[in-house]
Amino acid sequence: MTNTTKYNYLFLDRDGVINIERPNDYVKNRDEFIFTDGALDAITILSKKFEYIFIITNQRGVGKQVMSLVNLADVHNYMLTEIKKAGGNISEIYFCTDTDSTSINRKPNIGMGFKAQFEFPQVDFRHSIMVGNSKSDIEFGNKLGMYTVLVGDKYDKKDKIYKSVNAYYENLYKFAQNL
Structure with a gap:
């Protein structure tokens, strides 16, 4: 990153960034x-560099009743326990279970970003980075004026998404190594 802006806040998508995404499933x-x-190592590295780290994740599977809120809480508790054991820290998890794409909280809409800012008023989106593996993640970050980072191999290298991001890395660990 050659940008001189100081980034204090990190927003991470979950599926495809922290954990392996299950195509056409949840x-x-x-x-x-x-x-x-490398995700656990990456979050440990990132926890030393950012004041707050938020997970921002769409969880439509709950809204579709493919899984329950109890299942989701169990997954998140497991994830947070493993992150903490590795030396990392997540400030908060925000999730949207809505199935309707017009929901303010469903990425690429920005409701979850404003929830984070309401609970952590010092968050300034201009000093935030959004790391995601999908177009909705990048659009979410761009709408809020964040520095956007695409990770993963979901899109062909000629896809127009690469023109709408500030940076691309193979995965979260490569991003963490290059900060």
Whole structure:
């Protein structure tokens, strides 16, 4: 990153960034939650560099009744426990279970960002980074004026998404290494 702006706040998508995404499916329970390569190490590194780290995740599977809020809480508790054991820290998790794409809280809409800012008033989106693996993550970050980082291999290298991001890395660990 050659930008001279000081970034204090990190927003991370979950599926495809922290854990392996299940194509055409949902992480419905703890057994299906598998960290991406280097994610635990990455969050440990990032926890030393950012004042706050937020997870911002759409969880439509709950709204579709494919899984319950209890299942989601169990997955998140497992994830947070493993992150803490590795030396990392997550300030808060925000999730949207709505199935309607017009919901203010469903990415790419920005409701979850404002929830974070309401609970942590010092958050300034101009001093925030959004890391995601999908167009909705990047659009969310761009709408709020964040520095946006795409990770993963979801899109062909010629896809126009690469023109709407500030940076691209193979995964969260590569991003953390390059800060």
